[in-house]
Amino acid sequence: xxxxxxxxxxxxxxxxxxxxxxxxxxxxxxxxxxxxxxxxxxxxxxxxxxxxxxxxxxxxxxxxxxxxxxxxxxxxxxxxxxxxxxxxxxxxxxxxxxxxxxxxxxxxxxxxxxxxxxxxxxxxxxxxxxxxxxxxxxxxxxxxxxxxxxxxxxxxxxxxxxxxxxxxxxxxxxxxxxxxxxxxxxxxxxxxxxxxxxxxxxxxxxxxxxxxxxxxxxxxxx
Amino acid sequence: xxxxxxxxxxxxxxxxxxxxxxxxxxxxxxxxxxxxxxxxxxxxxxxxxxxxxxxxxxxxxxxxxxxxxxxxxxxxxxxxxxxxxxxxxxxxxxxxxxxxxxxxxxxxxxxxxxxxxxxxxxxxxxxxxxxxxxxxxxxxxxxxxxxxxxxxxxxxxxxxxxxxxxxxxxxxxxxxxxxxxxxxxxxxxxxxxxxxxxxxxxxxxxxxxxxxxxxxxxxxxxxxxxxxxxxxxxxxxxxxxxxxxxxxxxxxxxxxxxxxxxxxxxxxxxxxxxxxxxxxxxxxxxxxxxxxxxxxxxxxxxxxxxxxxxxxxxxxxxxxxxxxxxxxxxxxxxxxxxxxxxxxxxxxxxxxxxxxxxxxxxxxxxxxxxxxxxxxxxxxxxxxxxxxxxxxxxxxxxxxxxxxxxxxxxxxxxxxxxxxxxxxxxxxxxxxxxxxxxxxxxxxxxxxxxxxxxxxxxxxxxxxxxxxxx
Numbered sequence: 001x002x003x004x005x006x007x008x009x010x011x012x013x014x015x016x017x018x019x020x021x022x023x024x025x026x027x028x029x030x031x032x033x034x035x036x037x038x039x040x041x042x043x044x045x046x047x048x049x050x051x052x053x054x055x056x057x058x059x060x061x062x063x064x065x066x067x068x069x070x071x072x073x074x075x076x077x078x079x080x081x082x083x084x085x086x087x088x089x090x091x092x093x094x095x096x097x098x099x100x101x102x103x104x105x106x107x108x109x110x111x112x113x114x115x116x117x118x119x120x121x122x123x124x125x126x127x128x129x130x131x132x133x134x135x136x137x138x139x140x141x142x143x144x145x146x147x148x149x150x151x152x153x154x155x156x157x158x159x160x161x162x163x164x165x166x167x168x169x170x171x172x173x174x175x176x177x178x179x180x181x182x183x184x185x186x187x188x189x190x191x192x193x194x195x196x197x198x199x200x201x202x203x204x205x206x207x208x209x210x211x212x213x214x215x216x217x218x219x220x221x222x
Numbered sequence: 223x224x225x226x227x228x229x230x231x232x233x234x235x236x237x238x239x240x241x242x243x244x245x246x247x248x249x250x251x252x253x254x255x256x257x258x259x260x261x262x263x264x265x266x267x268x269x270x271x272x273x274x275x276x277x278x279x280x281x282x283x284x285x286x287x288x289x290x291x292x293x294x295x296x297x298x299x300x301x302x303x304x305x306x307x308x309x310x311x312x313x314x315x316x317x318x319x320x321x322x323x324x325x326x327x328x329x330x331x332x333x334x335x336x337x338x339x340x341x342x343x344x345x346x347x348x349x350x351x352x353x354x355x356x357x358x359x360x361x362x363x364x365x366x367x368x369x370x371x372x373x374x375x376x377x378x379x380x381x382x383x384x385x386x387x388x389x390x391x392x393x394x395x396x397x398x399x400x401x402x403x404x405x406x407x408x409x410x411x412x413x414x415x416x417x418x419x420x421x422x423x424x425x426x427x428x429x430x431x432x433x434x435x436x437x438x439x440x441x442x443x444x445x446x447x448x449x450x451x452x453x454x455x456x457x458x459x460x461x462x463x464x465x466x467x468x469x470x471x472x473x474x475x476x477x478x479x480x481x482x483x484x485x486x487x488x489x490x491x492x493x494x495x496x497x498x499x500x501x502x503x504x505x506x507x508x509x510x511x512x513x514x515x516x517x518x519x520x521x522x523x524x525x526x527x528x529x530x531x532x533x534x535x536x537x538x539x540x541x542x543x544x545x546x547x548x549x550x551x552x553x554x555x556x557x558x559x560x561x562x563x564x565x566x567x568x569x570x571x572x573x574x575x576x577x578x579x580x581x582x583x584x585x586x587x588x589x590x591x592x593x594x595x596x597x598x599x600x601x602x603x604x605x606x607x608x609x610x611x612x613x614x615x616x617x618x619x620x621x622x623x624x625x626x627x628x629x630x631x632x633x634x635x636x637x638x639x640x641x642x643x644x645x646x647x648x649x650x651x652x653x654x655x656x657x658x659x660x661x662x663x664x665x666x667x668x669x670x671x672x673x674x675x676x677x678x679x680x681x682x683x684x685x686x687x688x689x690x691x692x
Contacts (some may be wrong), residue, residue: 017486020545021525027544031534045521045570052518056488065500068681075496076489101514201538211537 003176004196012183013174013191016053022046026195029172030210039216043142046172046194047097054138054170054192055101058082080136080166083129085110087141087153090214094140094170108132110156112149121152133161136168142213144174144193145204147182154186164188173210175200240582240591241282243617244331244357245624249654251331252459256375257360257452260367260427261382262420263311264392266438267362270382270445274360277449278456284356286324288363292339293317294346303344306407311364311419318369321361328359329375333629354595354628358456364419367427377455380448381431384438386420478645479652485522485663491515495664498641499679508686512611515641515663516566520607523639523661524571527551527605549605550574552598556581556610556622559684563609563639577601579625581618590617595625602630608638611683613662616647623655633657642666642680 007013016022028034028042060076067073084098085091085108095107108128115122129135137157141150150169158164165188174193177200183189197206205211215221245251257274261267268287275283292315295303302308309315320337327334333354340347361372367379390412397403428434435444485491494511497503503511529545536542553567554560554577567574577597581590598604606626613619619638626636634657643662651660666679685691 019525020529021521021527024529024545024547027532027534027542027546030536030542030544032537032539033534041572048517049521052490053488055490058489060489060493063496065496065502067499067679068501068686069679070501071679073496073499073679075499076492077496078493103510205538207538208536208540208542209538216537 003180004198007174007176007179007196010180010183012189013179013193013196014053014057015196016046016049016192016194018195022049022194026173030208032211036216036219043093043172043213043217044097047094047142048100050170050172050192050194051094051097051101051138054168055082057168057190057192058136081134082136082138083108083132084138084140085128085132085153085157087112087139087149088125090142090217091140093142093213093217098138098140106135110153112152114148121148123152123156126156128157128160132157133163135162136166137162139167139169140171141169142172142217143206143209144169144171144178144182144191145200145206146175147178151182151185154182154189168192172213173197173206175206239281240584240593241355241357242584242589242591243621245620247650247654249620249624251624251628254329254331254356255358255452255456255459256325256329256377257358258366258373258376258379259360259362259382260364260380260424260431261384261438262386262389262424263364263416264389264396265382265384267364267366267382269439270380270435271360271362273439273445274449274452278358278453280357282355283358283360284328284353285360285362286328286336286353288316288321288361288366289339290337290351291317291321291324291363292346295344300344306411308344309415309419311415311424313365313368313419313423316363316365318372322369322371325359325361325372325375328353328356331628352599355592358452364424365427367430368423373430378433378448378452379431381428381434382438383428383434383436386417478648479656481652481656481659482648482665483522483526483659483661484665485518485661487664491518491663495642495679501681505686505689512562512641512683512687513566516563516611517569519639519641519661519663520563520566520570523607523637524551526637526659526661550600550603551607552577552601552604553607553609554579554597554601554622554626556608556618557594559611559687560609562611562683562687563641567607567609574607575601575604579622581621583618588615588617590621592621592625597626597629601626602632604631604635606631606636608636609640610638611641611687612680613638613640613643613647613651613660615644616650619647619651620654623651623658627655637661641683 025042025046028038059079061079063075063077065073065075083106086095088109088111098105106129111125112121112123164186167189169191172194175197179191197209199207201207259267259271271285299308324334324336335350336353338347338349338351367373394405394408397408398405435441494515497507497511528548530548532546533541533543551571552575553564555564557578557580575598580594581592584591608622623636633655636658638658638660640662642664644666648660
């Protein structure tokens with residue numbers, strides 16, 4: 001079985017429903033000829049869908065309400081407090097999508113860079129909500145390649161007291177190698193993604209991918 | 223308050239009755255009532271037509287004048303026309319095929335474009351008049367009862383038979399006062415063209431008439447009889463939609479066809495529905511969660527539209543096999559509440575066109591009544607997303623769909639988007655319009671006891687969103 005297929009069938013890796021409509025959005029994002037305005041607009045649209053899907057993995061409790069017509073309605077209500085944590089810089093592109101559906105949500109930030117000497121990801125900065133240990137965390141980073149920085153970030157979160165099963169890692173596209181490695185390393189972690197790609201190249205870029213998300217989103221290409 | 227204003231509740235003011243349903247519960251248009259009025263030049267045809275319109279006192283009557291259908295003149299005819307030497311009173315001066323097409327559209331209840339004739343250039347004007355929404359059409363002109371195919375469409379045919387001396391006197395007065403002609407020229411034209419055409423072609427069409435009104439507008443008795451006849455026939459045709467739809471077509475949600483797509487009932491969708499159904503929810507929350515749920519519905523609705531394959535190259539110089547949209551999207555909102563969903567469509571589809579329809583339920587009968595339509599002119603070629611946050615009886619949705627069809631949109635190009643629907647409402651739509659797809663976030667099983675007063679779990683959506691509860 002190919003790695004992509006293996007990843008797609010993993011019970012803790014949740015892809016958005018693979019509709020042609022989603023493919024049409026991804027087509028624009030992946031096209032190297034797409035203008036920056038369109039790249040940002042359509043990325044934001046997919047991010048909104050990802051956030052809505054990610055929130056579905058939060059618990060709900062049964063709730064009965066009375067409708068304006070005086071009839072009881074059997075429903076559910078949100079349970080558990082959440083926060084977002086974005087991996088700088090690309091993860092910040094996903095913050096607005098989260099804010100649009102969870103008004104005044106708390107958002108922590110983590111800066112992780114590759115250490116040039118050891119080639120390992122290294123934590124440079126983190127600022128997290130004080131009570132993060134009692135919250136569910138939507139971890140935001142648009143690209144999951146090797147998963148190196150995301151795994152480093154999860155370590156940081158768990159050191160702050162976040163429970164592994166309360167971490168939902170939300171990204172736009174992922175390389176199957178990285179996703180499977182993360183799920184193995186963190187056996188209670190859940191990943192929500194829009195599409196699983198084929199593989200990675202020697203420079204750890206996702207293939208067929210979409211290039212450097214942060215550069216295209218923030219307009220800092222060479 | 224001006225006269226004619228109708229205060230129907232403490233917050234609602236309606237200035238007109240609106241147009242009641244013009245179609246059967248099965249969604250088919252009822253034939254439009256057509257009146258043909260012919261008669262000699264200046265015999266009082268237009269005045270009789272106007273009197274009928276006034277007496278019927280309904281806003282959905284249209285007068286189509288034969289003047290709109292003067293045909294394009296040949297170059298030498300045009301030259302003669304400028305010398306006041308062309309016979310405009312001859313039957314061959316009119317374009318019957320175009321008249322037939324326009325009248326046929328109107329008869330079938332379709333939106334149509336009526337040509338305009340420019341009397342200064344003696345040629346059809348580039349401007350056309352958009353006509354939609356007539357339940358009664360009056361076609362008047364000297365040859366209104368001349369063409370056999372047009373006669374076939376008329377429900378009642380009237381010939382106004384005014385004494386020719388009176389006609390001539392009126393004509394001189396009118397042409398001199400309103401069109402700046404000199405009396406001698408008018409008389410010459412009358413002798414050369416008008417009189418022979420009347421005797422030879424117009425007067426014989428009197429045989430095609432059902433009713434001949436001597437003395438035109440002065441004949442109050444004949445006109446009153448005519449108006450009573452038309453009123454009686456219209457009353458017989460008046461469609462009532464609510465009762466047959468709701469009472470005869472009850473069904474459970476299991477009997478619905480697969481043109482209904484329900485949003486996956488995820489935790490978030492269920493939690494949002496709970497907030498919207500809760501009568502204690504604040505307006506802030508009601509607005510916020512309506513908007514959020516609308517966005518999901520819009521994304522789902524756009525997913526119903528056709529796409530075509532497209533291969534692009536990524537910045538990694540590898541191909542990606544994807545899709546792209548196939549056609550233009552028009553969002554049509556059923557006001558007032560549909561406007562809420564338009565906001566969500568605008569935030570995802572930047573280049574969409576927007577149309578608007580205002581439908582208000584009659585306070586007593588609950589019949590939907592159309593008050594306003596504005597749609598993009600090229601809508602017939604578009605994919606249409608119709609939006610209304612709630613489908614209750616389905617009657618408003620059916621009217622909105624019927625309007626799109628009347629404007630040439632294909633039934634299979636319509637997707638109706640709603641946050642909440644009753645099974646009865648969905649069923650009514652499916653029976654009438656089996657190809658229209660319906661996307662809803664929740665199918666609400668809570669139905670009131672009185673079928674005419676089904677109220678959804680949201681209560682009155684528009685009032686809660688806009689803060690206009692009584």
